[in-house]
Amino acid sequence: MTKEERIENLNRLSGTDVRKCMKCGKCSGRCPAFHEMDIKPHQFVSMLEQGKIDQLLQSKAIWSCLSCMACVERCPRGVAPANVVEAVRDTVVRMQGANGIKAEEIPPIVDELIPQQLLVSAYRKYNK
């Protein structure tokens, strides 16, 4: 795949129009996981706009985003930064051996309180 195709794929997968961003940073101003992220929500949007795909795919922030939709809810321009994060995460975990959680890691953490919902949602987010 050419770089242009990869950029286009990521844009399509996100379903959001990053060109609408006016660089106000409200997404990052609201983000509850901001301090955990190496690439911040507004940077996901701007880096996709600039085609910095390789940097995005290296991001550790995709494991911290909570998908809480606060950035999407508050964007004054109707851009969805969380969708860009998810598009990057999807692209990463669909690669061979790039799953965010390994099955063998699970049994030691599971206690009797952990709800099924947590296992299912984490698996859906981090694995393919």
Added chain:
Amino acid sequence: MKISYYPGCTLRTKAKELDVTARLCAKALGVEMEEIENWQCCGAVYPMGTDEIATKLSAVRALDYAKHHGGKLLTLCSACHNVIKRTNEDMKANGDICFRANNYLKLDEPYKGETEVIHYLEMLKNVVGFDNIKKAVVKPLNRKIGAYYGCLLLRPSGVMAFDNPENPTIIEDFIRAIGGTPVVYPFRNECCGAYVSLKNSELPKQKSQKVLASAKEKGAEEVITACPLCLYNLQVNGGDILPVKYFTELLAEALGVEA
């Protein structure tokens, strides 16, 4: 009246009390929740990638079942509600997803988002009516209660259309109906830390503690939620700042319904 009901995975296991109290209370209020047949787990998170189809099919199956059984689908768990309602919107408004999902499912008649998805709280408000709940209360809860909305019921508000995403009132109205005093606090619509707690409990700890500390600072004696994962994070990662319960447990208490 009868209404098709989608319980979801956790309500059959770790969150039984949410399911059981909800059914008993509904019955006491004249609503019969009819569990739909052969439901499958909704997936717990809504897949945002525009090419995600297979991950949405279990939600579509449940929606299609409800379409032929009364036209409404009742949800209780916030995550199920979020996934099913957003998937339903895709089936209604996203021609591409609708076309591809129907290609997989090969239903007798294509499903196009006809079912109305309603959350248990919306059922209490719009079908039963908070005034009628007030009348049915035998043991008013004279306590200061903080409503914890979290993310999933409210956002994205354009699709969820549940309440004002920054200033919701439905759970506060519910608390008033069961005789409690609602405590409004600024972190009631902030994330608890969600699924990240499986990989890294530090972030959920910060987030959950902030939620509970904010509720306590504004005077809450306990916090209620509709989501098993929120309950888990607030209880396990939130420290012992405040007790956390399912809202239906308090409803049962107020209505004098024994599980």
Added chain:
Amino acid sequence: MQRIGVFVCWCGSNIAATVDVEKVAEVIKSEPGVVYSANYQYMCSENGQQLVKQAIKEHNLTGIVIGACSPRMHEATFRKAAEEAGLNPYMVEIANIREHCSWIHKDMDEATEKAIILVRTAIAKVKLNAPLMAGESPVVKRALVIGGGIAGIQAALDIADAGFEVDIVEKNATIGGRMAQIDKTFPTLDCSACILTPKMVDCAQHENIDILSYSEIEEVKGFVGNFSVKIRRKARYVDETKCTGCKICMEKCPSKKGLNEFNMNLNTRPAIYIPFAQAIPNVAVIDPTQCIKLKTGKCGICQKFCGVGAIDYEQKDTFIERQYGAIVVATGFKPIDLDNFNEYGYNDNKDVITSLELERLMNAAGPTNGVLLRPSDGEHPKTITFIQCVGSRDTSGCGKPYCSKICCMYTAKHAMLIREKYPDTQVNVFYIDVRTPGKNYDEFFRRAVEQYGVNYIKGMVGKVYNENGKLMVQGSNLIDNEQVTIESDLVVLAAAIEPEPSVRKIATLLTTSIDTNNFLTESHAKLRPVESPTAGVYLAGVCQGPKDIPETVSQASACAAKVIGLLVKNKLKTNPCVASANENMCNGCSQCANVCAYGAITYEDKEFRLGGGKTEIRRVASVNPAVCQGCGACTVTCPSGAMDLKGFSSKQIMSEVEAICKM
């Protein structure tokens, strides 16, 4: 025998780059009736017009078609040229091959083919044109200004100074508008009241100005030069001719808990009140929703104490009808409601306020007598955080898509004034962009940063929340790539501005157009910026688009110049392209009169001969050509086809359609 001339314009490359203009001129030569066809670079230029005039004379042309830009642009130019060459100006047709063709197509062959069709269509029409003569109508030498803010005041003063009578109709109890609420004005920081109130007094004292305060427009009839306007004078329960403004009624009124609108509801006022000290007219008004006497019948204290017997609880709304030659709309603005922006906590925290509320808190005549105290506990705020663009530049559906234009400057002003008066106060400003075009504007903003040490943070705020009694402002610092949380005592929101909602009704009454944001539309964004598309109606101030005081005043004076230019004329030429009824076909059904927005159609009983000496009396429509605006609504409504429009007859339209379909 018709002799038609066709003139195809290149409009430089505007048309010629997409339309093969030479081919159009060549092909059109063989159209029946065409005796002359030419193309030229700029047909509207002096030389181009000369070409047209010469051809009319040399070839004895009976009608001409200009293939060029929109008729809105140059129809008048070519009609005048034709007239100068001895041709009736209504024998000119414009084929719009620019906006309707070259500008919207890319393919030259397609565009050329379409241009040929458009020119053929115009030829088909011009062949059926008949010479028309413009009539004349008198001009009423009086202007109406709707809205008594700074825009209305300036327009009224300029028109009145030129010797014409002006009425200001203001819906509130006093003139002055938003500017009266403002404390200081940028970029010179002079006191708003000090520069506004003399103008208000000038209005009150001007022999040519009549202020109709507490009044609203009810109905507008007529047309440019001859508007007839019905005005509702709302019952103020105080006789304006008797009240001396002594304020004893305000002291004695027992119902003192009405929200003070002038102070942005930050304090209260009595049920009978004068909005502010320098109000014009300086006359009290009773709020009927709050007055005990009007609500329960018991009280009457103000009447007892009024020394001049001005209180009249029996007063009712009255109506007056006046004639005007021109109308200026200056209805102003309001800040948007912030219900969609609860992430900033405006509804939940008393100390989250709007910038207009801050103006009142800093104003010597405001609720705190000019001492900056926060609303919750009356303490001095030590850290103040401003948030810009609240609801502006918002395409999410929560706010307004446009830039409100004034917020960057007034926020810099607030920040500086606070730092000047209370140097121990920390002032932060969250901004997306600082937009300060204008004379001495950017210098003004830089002064806030460089001299006054205001902390400007590039980034938007995500959430404002209350924690242990402090307002926590959580937002982005994009330059440092940080998320910051600033503990603040007072948060000030630069709320977007929107047109005063009453403008919608006024736009309907004036049949003038309004855009999706409720701003009134100017006739041409660049060349007719103060004219509305409705002749004789002019626009001043924020009702037309966001603007600050200097721009508003400029626009108001420009409006006045236009109004004066209109009112000095004794007669106006009327548009001869008006409707007329064929009395033989009219069945008297009244449908045309019902759809006429201008009230131009009346009915009369007429006697008709039936032959054989018999007659009958029938009710038939009659159009007043001075009132008709030629919109054509009646012609399409008429079930019997009796109504027709001169210059746009059904026959002409059909021949155009046929020409297009001939392909």
